[in-house]
Amino acid sequence: MLYKNPYNHYFDYVVQRDIDKCIRCKACVTQCSYGANYYDADRDLIYSLDHNCVGCMRCSTFCPTDCISIVRNPDAFRLNANWKDHNIKDLYKQAGTGGIIITGMGNDKPFTNYWEHMVVDACQVTNPSIDPLREPMELKTFLGRKPDKLEMNKNGDITTKLAPQLILETPIMFSAMSYGSINYNVCESVARASKELGIFWNTGEGGLPKALYGYGKNTIVQCASGRFGVSPEYLNAGAAIEIKIGQGAKPGIGGHLPGEKVLEGISETRMIPVGTDAISPAPHHDIYSIEDLKQLIYALKEATRYEKPISVKIAAVHNVAAIASGIARAGADIIAVDGFRGGTGAAPKAIRDNVGIPTEVAIAAVDERLRQEGIRNEVSLVAAGGFRNSSDIIKAIALGADAVYIATSALMAVGCTLCQQCHRGRCAWGITTNDPELSKRVNPELAAERLVNLIHAWSNEIKEMLGLMGINSIESLKGNRDRLRGVGLSEVELQALGIKQAGI
Amino acid sequence: MGIKSSTPYGKDFGGCGLAGIIDRSGKSVAGNMIVSSLTSMKDRGNGLGSGYAVYGAYPEFKDNFGVHVMYNDAGAREPVEQLLKTKLKLVHAEPVPVKKIHAIADPPEFWRYFVDPPDSMDKTDEDAIDDLIVNIVMDINERIDNAYVVSSGKNLGVFKGVGHPDAIAEFFKMQDYSGYLLLGHTRFPTNTPGWWGGAHPFTILDWSIVHNGEISSYGTNKRYVEMFGYKCTLLTDTEVVAYLLDLLIRKKGLSLAAAASVLAPPFWKDIEDMDPHKKDYYTALRVSYANASLNGPFAILMGFDNGILGLNDRIKLRPLIVGKKGDIVAIASEESAIREVIPEPDDVWAPKAGEPIIVTLKEDAKQ
């Protein structure tokens, strides 16, 4: 502390400790991976270095006597409606380092959240609601190309062979998070949960550790611009392949795994040397146009004997509907659209907070466009980016998504407190770190249970919501915007979402 | 009446009574029969909509498409007739005969047109001809203000409007019609005032639908059929069922039974337990036509040139009863309505949830 640089003084949190309640168990000391707490044996006291605190609450959570509270640093700059606290701090930081500000997790800026401006319809009198505790309630979801028409022979047997489908027991999947950005234990947790739930997890662009090949039936393997860990074996290891074009948190740039996080297992899986930065190119250098994408889609289909659906994931950008239409016509079986609240392990803050569009409007636009073109059946549509609860999911499906990807909420189920330090590789919750001491904080057995609990809870809520809408199968909610109404939205916004104003 | 929906997702729904009678031998049943059957369930409706479909109504024009058009404004007739004349060959046009009665105030105008496809078309290409008719129906409904196509099938007459079943029957002189298949519907709309176009049956080509219930999946179904050019303009969910059936059966080539199992698919848990062949069959149907499945409570009767289909939703949230005696089969919301026309039926039963009842004309009854 003595040698601190005054310019680094502007920190966000303070660890408040009620010494009367401290029993010197040192849980806070061992748990803080940022060096914010230490024990002074001379005085038999625990102190904090507040400037190291990131507000992850690991210490306060583990304190058995609740003697710690993490509070916002009361140090206040003069109030300024234009220069907000974070503007000022970021500026100082950059003046000190000359660097781009990197951050983790999703956009935290107060853009309008459309989920919160949509309400769901319920049955009253004319139509009985359905009680999911007493009646069957179906969430099974098929992702993949659907035939426009089933051909039948004279006996009435169907002769059309269904294209490969991903069969989900509930319309929720775990979104792409690469091995390396999250550690092996988290990958395993997600994989285990997917298997138990009958859903899918996505490897992200970091390859698939050999030890997880056993979860292949519930795995979507990703192929991104860096091609990390991509091999014929890898492509065939999963149930589907996803081409990652973009990511909601950082549209237009590639993935970035800092070298500090590239340890042995990651190096082996990604097929890169230990300690090197794994920086994916901004574009796929073999995809400069939609025709090139088509070539890659078919190359991957060839490589997997047309047995696996191919997904293409894009960030939600202004022209997302037209892009999605192109992707559908390029032969993709699934399109994943990742809105700007989607998380990331590392992204320039300027990009994360200012580029892309919300998932809500992106899904509405894409679904509508594909319908207008009569090709909605050719692809499944997966919404991603910022799903916080089951009602967000219900609304996304009513807007037109077939299923959703969740990642931030999955990590939160595992312990994440959204401290946005993923890029530093010191995650105190043991999630976005490969440090052996920290990684073991995620016990896949426990974490998988929590993930399963979360998805069960959400699925049950979705069933309840379907029931109150008088619907007993999720497919009858898909694109059923009739059951949504907008509250507090302008006419243009309603139009973008394709929904009516409440009361009409 | 504000007819045009302000947004594309409107629908109306309610409780209803429905009835259907078929003589499998193809013999004509008097129009009064369906009227008395339906009138026995008068309390299922509230006077805001009743209607009838009569298959075999126009033996003299049986090979022409019979297009019934409702005009809320006399000015709409000209563009409709212009359209029909331009796109089709108009064989015969006349107003639908009605009787002015006290119970029916301010009715719209009804005309019927018997038309043929233009000579330029290949008469054997039935699909193309049907598509043309459908397109014209959609065009009129959507584009021409105050004009609505009530029916468009061959040898089919549809008579519907705002009023109790007996009043509507009197207004349209139902006693003057007879047919081998008759459908009737009495309506109890709850959300919007009834209007003439919103009364059942809903039809497209030979398909006519009467419906009791509410299509909770309406938004999904509507947006699905819209991908194939159908326009849902009549402000009620029942309309979409007609289009779905037309789509599934005529365009997608499904059998009636297959189409019924798309509308009310088996539960996945039941599919799981099926033998592999059946399992694949139902899985393919459900997966491919997921957007066509109907959710919510419903009992529907669908008439077509060769018979009738009765279908309930998957958990049977609306009544549907079948009765038969000899070649006569009646299906209705209530047993009383059946006994009205078949006083001593051989058999009366309630079909299971999602179980389609398909009654077709006997082989020798087809002309």
Next chain:
Amino acid sequence: MKVVYPREQWCVACNLCEVACMTEHSKTKDPLKMYLMERPRPIPRTRVEYRPPLSISTMCRHCEEAECVEACKNGTLTRNEKTGRIELDQDKCLGCWMCIMACPYGAISQFTKGIGTEERAVANKCDLCPDREVPACVTVCPNRALVFEDRG
């Protein structure tokens, strides 16, 4: 028999097992009062070893052939024939530390019982929380690094 097994790979060195153990074996069953008021203050019967990145919490294994029982001078340590648990009678303990010498797990520690003239050093070790269905340390372990299992 069921005993507590450590699962080293999941131990996060949070010391909550120790706190729970002390609390469970305190008079007040309250961690704060235990720490601030109780004298002698309970000591943990499980011990967290922390050598980053490794850590592990170990305690008495209630051995089938317990070496502490074999080394005990006067029968302070006995094997309960019914439960199989190794019981330690602190009232009887002489504080000779033969058990500490003998225990291959280092699971027995010295504890100063009583205060003032009553003060007396006795052996202390895990008793599997006789008042609980599952020992406190296992219940509290946030990462399932301690499990209560029968691996016999």
Next chain:
Amino acid sequence: MEQRKYVIIGNSYAGVFAIEAIRRNDKEGTITVISKEPHRAYARAAIHEYMDGIIGDSQMYYRDKDFYERHAVTTMLGSTVTRIEPKKNKVVLDNKQTIDFDRLMISSGGVPITPPIEGSEGPGMFTFTTWDDAKVLRDWVKKQKDPRAVVIGGGLIGLQCAEGLKHLGVDVTVVELADYVLVKALDQITAQRVQKWLEENGLKIVTGSTVESVHRVKGAVTGVKLKNGEKLKCNTVVLSIGVRPNTGLTEGSGIRINRGIMVDNAMQTNVEGIFAAGDVAEAEDFLRKRADVLPIIPVATMQGKIAGYNMAGGKKSYPGGLPQNAFQFFGKNTVSIGNVIYADKLGGYEEIIRDEGGTYKKAVLQDGRLVGILSMNYITRIGIYNSIIRARMDVSGIKNRLLSDDFGFLDLPKEFRDEMLTKPG
């Protein structure tokens, strides 16, 4: 099955463990315990604490009152076996009574060594191995106006007795023949520190000499004369230069004796059906791989247990005895495990020593493997070394951590930890 008849001679540590082991395997057979002493099993190793009143009767009994009843044991306390007749499967008591056995265990313990000393006949001379010895000695010194005692022998028992006497207000001098005390248990450095501590607490210690004669006036002890010519005034003399195996009862039985009764790893003597355990037995030494008598509690109990199992038809093998001792004088603790004095005596061993802050810790390595550990004033988790020695683990890679105060499982190889900690103990 016919009821098997088990007879156990001796009612101390080995005897009790044999009873428990037999009963785990055989609920039907009869067990008879014959002991010279009238007490039910008691803490023989705590008699010095009993003597000075630190502990009472309740802490002296080794097992609870209904121990024998619960284990269906017939006790013959206060009876002495005089002869064993293996061919007739019987033992003969001093009252000529005979007891039949199918399986016999001899755990008759040790008897104090009493060399001929001039003037040793008569009152004021004591030995110190039994509860009764402790009671008699306590009563004696309490009767003395100016109690002064000379304890002959600076071994563990002698020093414990001396401490006990000191607590009773006796002026005590210990006479040890060797150059320092505890010569069999500790290395020179440790022993000298212990000695210094004892002296600081008021014991007088004379080394390098022994008592040549006991001087009496009118039959009463008035002092002793040492070999070095020194004379010590006293009224009490305790003879505790050691014990030897109590093998007398095997005379003529054909049971093979060396220093003690020789047993194999099943604890069986050369005569089938006859076993021996405890201070009387001579069994394999774990480290030296040769037979020896190892008169310590953990060895006695383990031998008794193994003998018991094998007598009842089980198959358990003795892994070899490991010297170990924990003791304290005037509140300071010392623990030794394994061969801690070899480096002193033999050479060829490597020693690691940590001597700081009042703690003295020494590890003895042989070919990189830990064979002994000695620690003064810090005994936390000292037993872990036991398992390291037993595992014959090469510790040359962890020498720098071996003696640190927080040494633990994390310093040991993962495989070893897992083997120790993930399986039932």
